Amino acid sequence: MKKTILALLLLTPLCYLLWSVRSANDPIKYIYTFTGTSAITILMLSLAVSPLKKVVNLMRYRKVLGLFAFFYALLHFINFYVLDAQLDFAFVVKETLDKPFVYLGMISFLILLFMALSSTKKLFRKFSSYHKAVYIVLVLVTIHASMAQKVLSSLEYTYIIVTFMLLGYRVYEKNKRRKIIG
Numbered sequence: 509m510k511k512t513i514l515a516l517l518l519l520t521p522l523c524y525l526l527w528s529v530r531s532a533n534d535p536i537k538y539i540y541t542f543t544g545t546s547a548i549t550i551l552m553l554s555l556a557v558s559p560l561k562k563v564v565n566l567m568r569y570r571k572v573l574g575l576f577a578f579f580y581a582l583l584h585f586i587n588f589y590v591l592d593a594q595l596d597f598a599f600v601v602k603e604t605l606d607k608p609f610v611y612l613g614m615i616s617f618l619i620l621l622f623m624a625l626s627s628t629k630k631l632f633r634k635f636s637s638y639h640k641a642v643y644i645v646l647v648l649v650t651i652h653a654s655m656a657q658k659v660l661s662s663l664e665y666t667y668i669i670v671t672f673m674l675l676g677y678r679v680y681e682k683n684k685r686r687k688i689i690g
């Protein structure tokens with residue numbers, strides 16, 4: 509499959525959002541849920557590429573997936589800053605400092621922003637080791653998404669299970685590599 513086809517597929521949630529948002533009772537909440545769920549799901553898919561590589565090699569799609577996870581996180585942030593905060597920067601700072609779950613979301617967003625900006629060939633060579641911070645983002649957004657709910661549903665439990673599986677695989681691979689070198 510060409511990367512452009514994958515990119516078009518990853519744009520379908522946005523098309524659906526634009527079409528469905530008009531009938532939402534609370535459009536701001538709807539956009540939060542839609543963009544947040546899309547961002548975390550695509551982020552998890554990008555991290556599942558490595559564990560799946562023995563079954564199917566999708567390594568060449570990892571960067572596109574990562575960039576789209578950032579794209580939906582950016583829409584999520586725009587919803588916060590433009591629609592929810594009405595461009596009031598003081599409100600953004602207050603919400604971020606007052607609500608721990610927003611604080612976690614903001615840290616995650618800034619890390620994703622750094623990763624997206626340093627994903628060009630030239631910059632990636634220099635900053636690739638920092639891209640491991642994606643696992644910090646994974647943990648923070650899982651906590652963020654869970655804290656945003658009054659009661660956890662099967663969706664948040666799924667995020668938590670997937671996060672543990674991805675972290676478990678990462679630790680396993682690291683130990684295996686250490687044993688081979690040592």
Ligand code: HEM
Pocket residue numbers: 537540541542543544545547548551577581584585588610612613614615616617620649652653656
């Ligand atoms: C830019 C910083 C961020 C802010 C200010 C922010 C803000 C919010 C807010 C206010 C909610 C609650 C919405 C509601 O139900 O009323 C929320 C939920 C959520 N956010 Fe974020 N967020 C940020 C970053 C992120 C990032 C980086 C991700 C994922 C990569 C993410 C994923 C989610 C998810 C999955 C939910 C739960 C959606 C639901 O099921 O209702 N957020 N966020």
